[in-house]
Amino acid sequence: MVEDNCADKSYPNWLQSLAHGPMVKVTSWPIYFSRGYIFHTHDYGKERKTANYGVCVKxxxxxxxxxxxxxxxxxxxIIELHYHGPVELKVVVFFCDWYDSTSGRGIRRNKSGIIDVNxxxxxxxxxxxxxxxxxxxxxxxxxxxxxxxxEQQWEAAIVIQPRGKVLVDGNLDFTAMQSENDSPIINVDSVEVETLTNLHGQVEDLDDVNVNDESGSDDEDGNSDIEVTDEDSE
Structure with missing residues (x-):
C-alpha cells in the first residue's frame, strides 16, 4: 500500500503566493531601474534626449x-503585479510591441556586424x-x-551597456606593468672616454674637468652652502 504524503509537504510562502495568482489591481510605472538599466515607456521617453524604451530579449x-x-x-x-500572502510578492513585467524577427525581412546584420531592425x-x-x-x-x-x-525603414539597434558594468577581455593580463622591468642590477664594464664633442662641434678634453663627488652635484643644483658674514647678517 502506497501512502500519499503530499499533505505533509511544506512549500515556501512565495511559491504559495505565486500559485494563488496576482491581485486584480496593478501598478503602472513610466520608469523602472533593473540590472543597471534605466527603462522608460515609449510615451514617457519619446520626447526626451535619451531613448531608453528599446528592449531586446534573447x-x-x-x-x-x-x-x-x-x-x-x-x-x-511597465506593470508591477502584486500577489496575496505574507511575503507581499511583487513581479514587474514589460508590455512590449515587438518588431518582426524574420531574418532579411524584420532584422538583418550589416557589414559592420550591427543588427538593423525594420x-x-x-x-x-x-x-x-x-x-x-x-x-x-x-x-x-x-x-x-x-x-x-x-532604406529609411531600417534603423541600427545599438546595444546599451548597463551602468556600473565594465566589459573586460578575459585574455588581459592584470600583472603590474612595472614588474616586467624588475630585473636585477647588471654590472657592466666601465668605458674610458678621453674627449667629448658638444652640440657646437667643439671638442672638450675630459682631463681638464674636475669631478667632485658631492659638492659638484650640489653646485649644479644650486644648493651649495653659502657662507654668511657679519655684514650680511646685519
Whole structure:
C-alpha cells in the first residue's frame, strides 16, 4: 500500500503566493531601474534626449533551433503585479510591441556586424509580456543621409551597456606593468672616454674637468652652502 504524503509537504510562502495568482489591481510605472538599466515607456521617453524604451530579449530554443534570432521591441507599459500572502510578492513585467524577427525581412546584420531592425514590420503573434529581468536595453538609431525610402525603414539597434558594468577581455593580463622591468642590477664594464664633442662641434678634453663627488652635484643644483658674514647678517 502506497501512502500519499503530499499533505505533509511544506512549500515556501512565495511559491504559495505565486500559485494563488496576482491581485486584480496593478501598478503602472513610466520608469523602472533593473540590472543597471534605466527603462522608460515609449510615451514617457519619446520626447526626451535619451531613448531608453528599446528592449531586446534573447530568443529561446523551444523549437529546437539553436540559431533562433533575438527579439527587438519597444516598451509600451511597465506593470508591477502584486500577489496575496505574507511575503507581499511583487513581479514587474514589460508590455512590449515587438518588431518582426524574420531574418532579411524584420532584422538583418550589416557589414559592420550591427543588427538593423525594420521598424515598419511587426511581430505577428500576440506575446507582449516579458519579465523585467529578461530585458536588455537597445537604442534604435536611424541612418543619416539615406535617400531611398526602402532604406529609411531600417534603423541600427545599438546595444546599451548597463551602468556600473565594465566589459573586460578575459585574455588581459592584470600583472603590474612595472614588474616586467624588475630585473636585477647588471654590472657592466666601465668605458674610458678621453674627449667629448658638444652640440657646437667643439671638442672638450675630459682631463681638464674636475669631478667632485658631492659638492659638484650640489653646485649644479644650486644648493651649495653659502657662507654668511657679519655684514650680511646685519
Amino acid at each position: 530568443g529561446t530554443v523551444s523549437s529546437g533551433l539553436s540559431d533562433e534570432p533575438d527579439f527587438y521591441g519597444i516598451i509600451r507599459d 521598424v515598419t514590420k511587426r511581430y505577428g503573434k500576440y506575446d507582449p509580456f516579458i519579465l523585467a529581468s529578461q530585458a536588455d536595453q537597445v537604442c534604435y538609431v536611424p541612418y543619416p543621409r539615406v535617400t531611398r525610402k526602402r
